[in-house]
Amino acid sequence: MKNNILIIGGGIAGMETARQLKQLGLNPIIVEKNFALGGHVSQWNRLFPDMIPAKEVLDPYEDSLEGVEILLGTEIASINRLQKGWSVTLSTGKNYSCKAVVFATGFRLFEAEKKEEYGYGIYDHVITNSDLENWFNTKLDERVPEKPQAVGFIHCVGSRDIKAGNTQCSKVCCITAIKQAIEIKEAFPNAEVYCFYMDLRLFGKKYEDFYIKAQRDYGIHFIRGRVSEVSETIDGRVQVKAEDTLAGKPVKVRLDLLVLMSGIVCNRENEGLAKAMEMPLDEDGFFRSRNNVNAITEADREGIFYAGTCTGPKTVPETIAEARSAALCVYNYVKNNK
Amino acid sequence: MEFGFKLSPSSAIELDKIDLSLYEKVCEIEPTAKTCISCGSCSATCTASEYSGMSVRKMLLDLQRGRHAEVERILSHCMLCGKCTMVCPRGINTRRVILTVSRYYDNVEAGL
Numbered sequence A: 001m002k003n004n005i006l007i008i009g010g011g012i013a014g015m016e017t018a019r020q021l022k023q024l025g026l027n028p029i030i031v032e033k034n035f036a037l038g039g040h041v042s043q044w045n046r047l048f049p050d051m052i053p054a055k056e057v058l059d060p061y062e063d064s065l066e067g068v069e070i071l072l073g074t075e076i077a078s079i080n081r082l083q084k085g086w087s088v089t090l091s092t093g094k095n096y097s098c099k100a101v102v103f104a105t106g107f108r109l110f111e112a113e114k115k116e117e118y119g120y121g122i123y124d125h126v127i128t129n130s131d132l133e134n135w136f137n138t139k140l141d142e143r144v145p146e147k148p149q150a151v152g153f154i155h156c157v158g159s160r161d162i163k164a165g166n167t168q169c170s171k172v173c174c175i176t177a178i179k180q181a182i183e184i185k186e187a188f189p190n191a192e193v194y195c196f197y198m199d200l201r202l203f204g205k206k207y208e209d210f211y212i213k214a215q216r217d218y219g220i221h222f223i224r225g226r227v228s229e230v231s232e233t234i235d236g237r238v239q240v241k242a243e244d245t246l247a248g249k250p251v252k253v254r255l256d257l258l259v260l261m262s263g264i265v266c267n268r269e270n271e272g273l274a275k276a277m278e279m280p281l282d283e284d285g286f287f288r289s290r291n292n293v294n295a296i297t298e299a300d301r302e303g304i305f306y307a308g309t310c311t312g313p314k315t316v317p318e319t320i321a322e323a324r325s326a327a328l329c330v331y332n333y334v335k336n337n338k
Numbered sequence B: 001m002e003f004g005f006k007l008s009p010s011s012a013i014e015l016d017k018i019d020l021s022l023y024e025k026v027c028e029i030e031p032t033a034k035t036c037i038s039c040g041s042c043s044a045t046c047t048a049s050e051y052s053g054m055s056v057r058k059m060l061l062d063l064q065r066g067r068h069a070e071v072e073r074i075l076s077h078c079m080l081c082g083k084c085t086m087v088c089p090r091g092i093n094t095r096r097v098i099l100t101v102s103r104y105y106d107n108v109e110a111g112l
Helices: A012-023 A039-043 A054-064 A129-138 A173-187 A207-216 A270-276 A316-336 B021-029 B031-035 B041-045 B056-064 B068-075 B083-087 B094-109
Strands: A004-008 A027-031 A069-071 A076-081 A086-090 A095-098 A100-103 A107-109 A126-128 A150-157 A192-197 A221-224 A229-232 A238-244 A249-255 A257-262 A264-266 A304-306
Touching (some): A012 A039, A012 A316, A039 A129, A076 A270, A100 A316, A129 A173, A129 A257, A150 A173, A150 A249, A173 A207, A173 A257, A238 A257, A304 A316, B021 B056, B041 B083
Parallel strands (some): A150 A192, A192 A221
Antiparallel strands (some): A076 A086
């Protein structure tokens, strides 16, 4: 089987794992269901906190993955345990024998229309964080007005929400909202920008500085309180209602654009695969690691590894670091199981 | 005409209709005022707080919500000791914020 390592998913986690495995002398094979590599990151415009273009992170992979077998538009049909390793059949009918399998299946964004009270897909000027990234890339979206006077961001859409089926914090949306609020302020300096949050979880390097910058230099208004409902005004604007929980008063504001920070949730497509392979999922639907301290990239099944957000919400740098870690675990596993 | 009931005025703050001119003036003189995170250190350390409800945190928030009567009422209890400036983790010059707002009200009173 020539040290074949099958990587499921061609986002940054899968690509970085493949890049490292190739350097370590193994033979990575990437299986990607879409017709292009890059995953979610290929949809983003600029990345926090340094605001580097997402393209700059993705472009180098083109060279570093040269020679790696990449199967686009392909899914896993079945995986079976061999005496040593795994036998994988793909949707194309091809079959591979592999020493190990790396799940880099990523996440999906919470479908904002499920929070009906926020009016996504109902009102004309409600978009998601993902739509806004797309607008930064293309400047094309009818829902974004030409000169908005007021723009709002709702944090934690579908996250920390038992009723939405997701108890977890999606982790990256606080800083994403601040990044996007700043970018909106740069695009429309005269607009008032409001962020409605429950907590601001700015854990990463430079995130807090980013927050201070948003407050001090961009005058972005932060209002603690979860938006309860959104409605449309007679003139087609969006009205948001919340409680300012610091003031203990209800607040209302009319906006020209409302951005919903859809959270990272588990990729439901994994369920079938996990079941077939008898791999346990966590209560939040993400893959369960052997433990969450020093074996995050390892499954409880021999020869199965994880990289990136298939085990939970992560930032881009965290995902890349984890992919490298996963590659090293795979390398050691192959070396010790000749 | 007496209908036997009264209508209570709404207590909701309409963020796009409030008067922020005083808040903006304060921020011009003391830009750090914008960086308050409502941690409450200032109120916890305030000598006047437990007797009077003095709170720089509340005052700054009321200023941002255009609740000027509240701002004036809270500030009247300040003794300008400056302890809040010492404890603020964001380095807000709370003393200067208080003085700027007070000066504004002094001017209003003097008809300037």
